[in-house]
Amino acid sequence: MSKLYIVPTPIGNLEDMTFRAIKVLKEVDLILAEDTRTSGKLLKHFEIATHMHSHHMHNEHKTVENLVKRLQAGETIALISDAGTPAISDPGFLLTRACVENGVAVECLPGATAFVPALVNSGLPNDKFVFEGFLPDKKGRQTRFLALQEEYRTMIFYVSPHKLNKTLAEFAQYFGADRPVSVSRELSKLHEETVRGTAEEVLKHFDAKPAKGEIVVCVGGKSLK
Helix, strand or coil: CCEEEECCECCCCHHHCCHHHHHHHHHCCEEEECCHHHHHHHHHHCCCCCCEEECCCCCHHHHHHHHHHHHHCCCEEEEECCCECCCCCCCCHHHHHHHHHCCCCEEECCCCCCHHHHHHHHCCCCCCEEEEECCCCCCCHHHHHHHHCCCCCEEEEEECHHHHHHHHHHHHHHHCCCCEEEEEECCCCCCCEEEEEEHHHHHHHHHHCCCCCCEEEEECCCCCC
């Protein structure tokens, strides 16, 4: 029976790949990969010989219709991203939506994603939280910060290393210098690190020691007291 499988891949440590993910990737007719060179190394490591096609943010609008037709014709397809769970700040939403709208079965496997361990590591309240992903670069950035000033839930952001210090300074500006912040980088990798403190304290840390690698930032919400 045709189906689209959404398959998470490790965010760093290859031991986080699940047995089920390997099984699905070996059995499907086609794997859609964000970067076939990156995913090729993963597939080689787990001895997966399934054919790959490129599926990324620059071509997904053009390929969705044809992929849905292939699924409707009986193929099984797996979608992976470079790391983590597809469609979480990565390609995948458009194809998933199109499958749902056209009656094609979709199944997302549980697996690695960066923001969950970062949130749990943070020590910030996690009974309620909001995932913001990447902030706008320019247009709409200030508007987003102003809208989040009243957010009482823990906020989760993906931030690139070269924008981290600027973003931490903006957190201090819009949320207050004493707002609790937790920065997790290189999760599951050799140099994994989590730095916690106020926005001001964490900014000082990374001013002295610039960050490298993949970064997730958790910010405490506005106090209701």
